Amino acid sequence: MGSRFLYWPGCTTSYLLPELSERMGGLLGRLGIDFKLLSGKERCCGYPLVLLGDYESFSSLAVDVVDLISAEEPEAVITNCPGCYRCFTEFYPRFLGRNSFKVMHSTRLIYDAIKDGKLRFRNSAKLRITYHDPCDLGRHSGIYDVPRNILTSIPGVELVEMERSRESARCCGGGGLLRLSISQLSTQIAVTRIKDDIAPLNVDAIVTACPTCLKNLRDGVSISKLIYDTKDFNVLDIVELVDMLIE
Amino acid sequence: MSSWFESYKEEITRELENEVLRVALERFSKTYWNARNSALRRLPYYNYYRKRAREIKAWSIEHLGELLKMVKENVESLGGSFYLARNADAAVEYISKVCDGRNARLVVKSKSMVTEEISLNEALIKKGIEVVETDLGEWIIQLRNEKPSHIIYPAIHLTTEEIAHTFSKALGSNVPADALKLVRIARERLRQKFVDADVGISGANVIAADTGTVFVIENEGNARFSTNAPSVHICVSGIEKVVPTVEDALLISRVITPNATGQLMPVYISLITGPSRTADIELKLTLGVHGPKEYHMVLVDNGRSKMMKDSDFKEASYCIRCGACLSECPVYREIGGIIWSYKYMGGIGAIWTAFTHGLEKAAPIAFTCAVCGRCKAVCPMEINIPEMILKLRERLLKAGLTPQQLINISNNIRNLNNPFGIIREVEKA
Ligand code: SF4
Secondary structure, eight states: OOOSEEEOOHHIIIIIOHHHHHHHHHHHHHTTOOEEEOGGGOOOOSHHHHHHTOHHHHHHHHHHHHHHHHTTOOSEEEESOHHHHHIIIIIHHHHHSSOOSOEEEHHHHHHHHHHTTOOOBOSOOOEEEEEOOOTTTTTTTOOOHHHHHHHHHSTTEEEOOOSSOGGGOOOOSOGGGHHHHSHHHHHHHHHHIIIIIIGGGOOSEEEESOHHHHHHHHHHHHHHHHHHOOOOOEEEEHHHHHHHHBO | OOTHHHHHHHHHHHHHTOHHHHHHHHHHHHHHHHHHHHHHHTOTTHHHHHHHHHHHHHHHHHTHHHHHHHHHHHHHHTTOEEEEESSHHHHHHHHHHHHHHTTOSEEEEOOOHHHHHTTHHHHHHHTTOEEEEOSHHHHHHHHHTOOOSSSSOTTTTSOHHHHHHHHHHHHTSOOOSOHHHHHHHHHHHHHHHHHHOSEEEEOOSEEETTTTEEEEEESSSHHHHHHHSSSEEEEEEEGGGEESOHHHHHHHHHHHHHHHHSOSSOSEEEEEOSSOEEOTTTTOOEEOSSSOSEEEEEEEOTTHHHHHHOTTTGGGGGOOOOOHHHHHOHHHHHHTTTSSBSSSBHHHHHHHHHHHTOHHHHHHHHTTOOOOOHHHHHOTTOOOHHHHHHHHHHHHHHTTOSOHHHHHHHHHHHHHSSTTOOOOOOOOO
């Protein structure tokens, strides 16, 4: 018998933001959650193949991933990647015709821990932030409130909403493989998100819950700063913020 | 095979560096957002309207055959002619013949995306006919020899300053960058054209089958002139525009308007039911009084019935062409609709293009989408555009139209277990 939970960081976190997966692992440990990683056996969830319309490759990859995960017999798969989350919850059942395993986004896990009193925050924070809805988590998976509930539970953190938020949120530009295929356009969309939607709020940090948004918005912040002289916003994944402010 | 992607990306880079476009789209996106939001706040029944509109469209597409038959019978019984054009060529040929029959020298047009789709202007101009676009936006782009960059706002890629520049060039005098002055010039220059025109061509926003009535929505009043002043009126539209009743058509007009322009009602909705007529003299029916004597309705199929029969894409035919999806699209916000189109632009445009002009023309449009779903959230008809984009990409892949750069991503996943092509060191035990 393996561990109760399987932590699935997904390719973006695992390959491009290893520090985020470490934070996430650390947080899980502190919460006393019994989890394991696939480490060297990790595969891509196949979401990029869906976005490419390569359903044939996707279906066969999905079968392999289900086998890989099922072998660990986890109670649930935990991921901080909304792309993987959407892929597992929407496209796996659609293409495989069944629900193969339970999936939880990191925000759900964190919020449950807060509700159960397992997560306590330092009282010293004083941070004005805004929350950027990742498309795959918000519009595509309908998760808008859970991350906000986390943020408003942290003492000293003031959540300021953008005019374009929730279903009206502007994409960070990283969706649809655009970050990989037409990167200049992708970054420009992030710049607009920063300049038009975030800069007027006068916040200290931008919090999101998606590694692709994180990377794209960070690029956007540096370019927007250069061209439009906007603030050098700190862009944080909600996991990072929580882990930083935990007691 | 897909080297087109590289040159297409260069075009995108150029558009991203286009200063006029950047300023124009920045102004547009803010104004539109505020206007639509404030209109929707003042329309308490909006959600009821748009849900009903979707039901009407869904029903109409299922019963299109009988509705088209009804339109034809009604238009003909009113003394008009009805023509169902199988494709673009057939439509252009029919319209050309009508113009020939009247020895037309001058045609005035009000806004119509379908005539863009079938490249009507080019064909008429080739025949030596002078074609004048009378919608201000369309007129501006006609002066610049460009194509529309938005289905509602054809010249939205231009700033006031740039339009003044265009007018100055066309008139050979210095025109100030002042919207009021620019409008005055358009009014002066176009007024006589309406009077002199032999034929007026319009589009249609909705068509009611039960009476054969065409709904033309506008704010400027040019469509009224174009459809009223010349002695021949040709209405050109797509077969998907037909709904059962006049009431249905009015309801759809009310859904189009706030999404298109942020108004509660447009300034004008013209309801046109056949040629102008009178029976004032001894109840003798005479056609053509102050309005046109000759009236033609040309409805174009051009791939639409194929779309409607395709379960993956059928819902794209529910589109009422309100443009909300473009106006709110984050990609459109950066590059606009000139390069991101063949004739139809943006996400929904990619789907339409695939059916009206083929997969090859749709490929660049489809691969520029961020699949973020903003269009689906804003679309009054709840059309699942992002899902259709994925289905379209599947067909593009099968047709060998996927750019190599994207194929590489799938190769990376297969060979290296990640989309980025990163070779990971084998972890030591
Ligand atoms: S797809 Fe929807 S939002 Fe876009 S033009 Fe059509 S009806 Fe309007």
